[in-house]
Amino acid sequence: SKTKIIVIGGDAAGMSAASKIRRSHHDWEITVYEKSPHTSYSACGMPYLIGGLVSSSENLVARSPETFRKKYNIQAKPLHEVLQIDIPKQKVLVKNLESETSFWDNYDKLLIATGAFPNKPQLPEIDSKGIFCLSTLESGITAWDYIKKQNPKKAVIVGGGYIGVEMAEALLEKGMEVTLIDRNPFIMKTLDPDMSEDICEAMTSAGVKLHLDENLTSFKASGDGKVKKVITDKNTYDADLVILGMGVSPNSNIAKEAGIKLCDTAAIQVNEKMQTSAENIWAAGDCASSYHRLRKKVLFVALGTIANKHGLVAGSNMSGEEMIFPGVIGTAITKFQDLEISRTGLTEKEAKDMGLAYETATIKSSNFAGYYPGSGDIKVKLLVHKDGREILGAQILGNPGSGKRIDTIAAAIMGELTAYDLAMMDLAYVPPLSTVWDPIQIAARRLI
Numbered sequence: 001s002k003t004k005i006i007v008i009g010g011d012a013a014g015m016s017a018a019s020k021i022r023r024s025h026h027d028w029e030i031t032v033y034e035k036s037p038h039t040s041y042s043a044c045g046m047p048y049l050i051g052g053l054v055s056s057s058e059n060l061v062a063r064s065p066e067t068f069r070k071k072y073n074i075q076a077k078p079l080h081e082v083l084q085i086d087i088p089k090q091k092v093l094v095k096n097l098e099s100e101t102s103f104w105d106n107y108d109k110l111l112i113a114t115g116a117f118p119n120k121p122q123l124p125e126i127d128s129k130g131i132f133c134l135s136t137l138e139s140g141i142t143a144w145d146y147i148k149k150q151n152p153k154k155a156v157i158v159g160g161g162y163i164g165v166e167m168a169e170a171l172l173e174k175g176m177e178v179t180l181i182d183r184n185p186f187i188m189k190t191l192d193p194d195m196s197e198d199i200c201e202a203m204t205s206a207g208v209k210l211h212l213d214e215n216l217t218s219f220k221a222s223g224d225g226k227v228k229k230v231i232t233d234k235n236t237y238d239a240d241l242v243i244l245g246m247g248v249s250p251n252s253n254i255a256k257e258a259g260i261k262l263c264d265t266a267a268i269q270v271n272e273k274m275q276t277s278a279e280n281i282w283a284a285g286d287c288a289s290s291y292h293r294l295r296k297k298v299l300f301v302a303l304g305t306i307a308n309k310h311g312l313v314a315g316s317n318m319s320g321e322e323m324i325f326p327g328v329i330g331t332a333i334t335k336f337q338d339l340e341i342s343r344t345g346l347t348e349k350e351a352k353d354m355g356l357a358y359e360t361a362t363i364k365s366s367n368f369a370g371y372y373p374g375s376g377d378i379k380v381k382l383l384v385h386k387d388g389r390e391i392l393g394a395q396i397l398g399n400p401g402s403g404k405r406i407d408t409i410a411a412a413i414m415g416e417l418t419a420y421d422l423a424m425m426d427l428a429y430v431p432p433l434s435t436v437w438d439p440i441q442i443a444a445r446r447l448i
């Protein structure tokens with residue numbers, strides 16, 4: 001009989017895998033259970049929906065459940081939650097969230113692609129109206145609807161990671177007064193403090209009120225249940241909208257309950273073929289672990305870039321075509337207004353914590369020829385190994401066109417290249433787009 005595939009979770013990782021399996025096997029039966037109403041949506045696009053740059057939530061859906069069914073013969077079932085995995089019997093317990101009925105479904109091969117959930121500490125009145133986390137498209141639409149109907153004026157964002165930074169831009173765009181609170185002394189702690197300082201400056205001069213080194217303690221709501229105040233260990237803030245961007249955790253509970261091994265991070269333990277500890281079960285995306293090639297340990301990294309690759313690798317191996325996931329090096333990018341922010345590899349702090357002998361160079365230059373209209377600043381911090389001069393990491397801040405230069409450095413790290421190799425790399429130049437020595441090469445030259 002036909003091989004039967006079940007995928008739990010119908011977004012980046014789950015649908016990448018399902019689509020790969022369909023490309024390899026036209027006759028296999030593929031069912032995807034997704035508890036929200038949407039499949040293949042862009043969570044990453046939600047700040048731009050809320051900020052008004054994207055006009056409709058439908059624009060954030062790459063492929064609907066109907067498209068998957070009609071065009072790809074993939075049985076995408078939205079509003080179906082998987083409650084339990086029975087490993088010995090190779091079946092899952094599914095709840096239809098519309099009819100409230102449950103049923104068992106058998107699989108030959110199973111993929112767990114349940115993503116991550118936003119951290120939400122159990123603090124007084126945190127469930128008041130007007131307090132939102134962003135995770136699924138559904139959660140983004142709920143926040144977006146609330147903003148359209150209630151027209152909030154004072155927003156407090158808790159957490160200065162990339163979601164906090166992107167939402168600060170979006171809410172300023174909507175004309176709100178924006179306060180951002182973080183318990184660390186700097187925001188964007190995936191960068192070094194000397195870089196993060198520049199981001200703080202850019203946000204402050206754009207009107208964001210930054211309150212760092214402050215711990216959230218509780219909320220206060222008015223009689224109608226709407227949030228009114230955000231309380232920290234140092235201050236009380238008026239708010240009629242709160243966005244929580246306090247990090248995410250792997251959604252690995254059903255795997256754990258079934259007896260599948262988790263890592264210390266609570267992400268599902270997988271090998272380089274994305275196989276879990278259980279036979280015929282793979283895991284991919286935010287719920288699964290990733291090996292960091294430079295930190296030489298297994299980490300939990302929740303990024304769409306990785307979820308898609310995990311999905312392809314899992315789908316290939318489930319199809320019987322061997323493919324290896326080579327690990328991550330910590331490449332990420334975001335932006336706040338005109339300031340692009342990117343990083344790859346190790347920060348100085350990470351290199352120090354690992355006890356590595358390293359050297360750094362930080363340079364300031366122009367994102368393209370200084371005489372060309374509209375040119376702006378770029379700052380590059382590069383780290384190399386002290387002995388072999390291999391590139392260990394980089395952070396870039398700068399005007400439009402700066403951020404994606406991190407990809408060249410990511411390629412250099414993946415290829416184990418040195419500062420000399422990067423400085424001499426045959427990169428492109430034209431005045432409107434670059435400088436004759438690209439800023440990343442100016443930094444590399446200092447470290448040859």
Ligand code: FAD
Binds near residue numbers: 036044113163286303
């Ligand atoms: P998810 O996208 O979380 O999908 C998992 C799905 O599984 C969900 O739809 C969920 O409803 C479903 N599910 C969970 N449990 C069950 C169950 N028991 N039964 C059925 N269904 C279940 N990444 C980047 O690389 N760049 C960015 O710019 C970026 N921006 C982001 C902005 C925001 C606001 C957010 C929230 C995330 C952003 N990300 C970004 C991260 C990126 O969206 C995620 O890494 C990516 O979506 C992970 O894909 P996934 O398939 O592993 O998990």
